Amino acid sequence: MKNESPNIVLMVADDHGLDTGSYGNPVIKTPHLDELAENGVIFTNAFCTTASCAASRSVILTGLYNHANGTYGHTHGCHHFACFDNVVTLPVLLNRAGYRTVRVGKKHYAPESIFPFQSGHPEGKFGRDDVRMSESCRELIQGDEPFFLYWCSHNPHRSGEKLENHPCKPDLFGNPKQPFPGDEEMNYNDNEVFVPPYLPDTPETRAELTQYCQSVSRLDRGIGRLIQVLKEEGKYDNTVVIYISDNGPAFPAAKTTLYEPGMNLPCIVKSSLHKNRGTTCDGLITWADLTPTILDFAGVYDNHESLHGSSFKDIIDQESPQDWRDEVYAAHTFHEITNYYPMRVIRTKKYKFIWNIAHPLTYSSAADLWSAASWQGALRDGLEKFGKRTIQNYLHRPRFELYDLEQDPHEINNLSENSEYSSLVDDFCRKLQAFQRKTNDPWLHKWEYE
Numbered sequence: 001m002k003n004e005s006p007n008i009v010l011m012v013a014d015d016h017g018l019d020t021g022s023y024g025n026p027v028i029k030t031p032h033l034d035e036l037a038e039n040g041v042i043f044t045n046a047f048c049t050t051a052s053c054a055a056s057r058s059v060i061l062t063g064l065y066n067h068a069n070g071t072y073g074h075t076h077g078c079h080h081f082a083c084f085d086n087v088v089t090l091p092v093l094l095n096r097a098g099y100r101t102v103r104v105g106k107k108h109y110a111p112e113s114i115f116p117f118q119s120g121h122p123e124g125k126f127g128r129d130d131v132r133m134s135e136s137c138r139e140l141i142q143g144d145e146p147f148f149l150y151w152c153s154h155n156p157h158r159s160g161e162k163l164e165n166h167p168c169k170p171d172l173f174g175n176p177k178q179p180f181p182g183d184e185e186m187n188y189n190d191n192e193v194f195v196p197p198y199l200p201d202t203p204e205t206r207a208e209l210t211q212y213c214q215s216v217s218r219l220d221r222g223i224g225r226l227i228q229v230l231k232e233e234g235k236y237d238n239t240v241v242i243y244i245s246d247n248g249p250a251f252p253a254a255k256t257t258l259y260e261p262g263m264n265l266p267c268i269v270k271s272s273l274h275k276n277r278g279t280t281c282d283g284l285i286t287w288a289d290l291t292p293t294i295l296d297f298a299g300v301y302d303n304h305e306s307l308h309g310s311s312f313k314d315i316i317d318q319e320s321p322q323d324w325r326d327e328v329y330a331a332h333t334f335h336e337i338t339n340y341y342p343m344r345v346i347r348t349k350k351y352k353f354i355w356n357i358a359h360p361l362t363y364s365s366a367a368d369l370w371s372a373a374s375w376q377g378a379l380r381d382g383l384e385k386f387g388k389r390t391i392q393n394y395l396h397r398p399r400f401e402l403y404d405l406e407q408d409p410h411e412i413n414n415l416s417e418n419s420e421y422s423s424l425v426d427d428f429c430r431k432l433q434a435f436q437r438k439t440n441d442p443w444l445h446k447w448e449y450e
Helices: 031-038 053-060 090-096 130-136 203-232 287-297 373-380 391-395 419-438 442-449
Strands: 007-013 041-043 100-105 147-152 239-245 267-270 279-281 327-334 340-348 351-356 400-404
Touching (some): 007 287, 031 239, 031 267, 053 327, 090 147, 090 287, 100 130, 203 373, 239 287, 327 419, 340 419, 340 442, 351 419
Parallel strands (some): 007 147, 007 239, 041 279, 100 147
Antiparallel strands (some): 041 267, 239 267, 340 351, 351 400
16 A cells, blocks of 8 residues: 555534534534535535434445345344345455554444454443544554544434433433533524424424534534544644534434435535535435445545445536436335334435335334424424424325425425326336346335235
8 A cells, every 4th residue: 555545534423414504504503514614525415325323324334225235224222233244344445455444433333243443442432522532533543554534423313311301401412411521512592593494493393403503513523623633643634534424313304214304414525635625516425425435535446346336536526527427316224123114215406206115104203203302392282294394294105205306395295196297207216126126125026016
């Protein structure tokens, strides 16, 4: 390996949507992510392929859709999904290429044997203290050989506290009652937070959003400290920094769904190999592209035919890439073991097409989303709508959903039954089947048998 091979840092937040200043949230304070964006490029059409933590991370670290790598849903506890033993993961490929692979923070992958990171810290050692976790990376990145650092925050994931025990108290999003040593919490006011269109503007929603914003700001401070460490150790200039989230925010109508709030996520890339700074790229990318892109930065990509994604390194400097793909695909099956609701999706710049494979079933809610004050308050008050979508339409979905995102960005007007769009629906169905064949999707047979 050449000595000039860049270091690579992949930062993965836990349940963070397009909620930074640089992505247009008018209230949230994320100065370090905004500075990273000013020194790099923002992708505006970046998508997870499945809006569930462990399943999404399996795609990030393998370049394979989760229906092909085996992690159909959560890995921990009774859920017990895991990658197949023969899957070749990103740390394996980078170890072979001479990189020192380092992991800190959340794991949420299995089995651990096929993710052979060479060093790091035990999961949970730093909890929600991202500043301390970043400072701990200082000793891990020292040395002359290039490193790959997989930095995974637990913020802003919900803490899992039950509604009846903690109604809208600060620890619902893991916010400490006292600041961590060496850090200072950023507090928000219920009246000032931005309520996105997919949520109802209720007191419960606003209370939860204040907690979510506080947790995002803690994440941001951890990122700031990591960048500071890279600079102080003389590593920053030769380090590719990629920031993403595993899936959308932990609110109903976002996380676990493949509607836009669940899958359209932040992706910020800073690289000394690219000229543009503070710009955007609207090329369509997914988390299946991350392993190929990281391998490309490492100089060992060679168009791995076994990977489902493609490297987007060459389009980072292009605001609107011309010789790039016209569509991306998503595939969600489980969240928790009890949340079976398989969906396959095509997303173009204009259209979103969703095949709800188990559409006769009521849409299943993750435990933390069901107990969310915003959802329980809506049920208690008998709200007809949760945000812009009716609760009935959220819970009971048709076989197909087709949305014109240019005219209907909130995905409310389903065009799939409109005869004017029948040929487009047929075309999308054919493309989905071709995608499923290409990626060895076990759910392909549902077209025939159901």
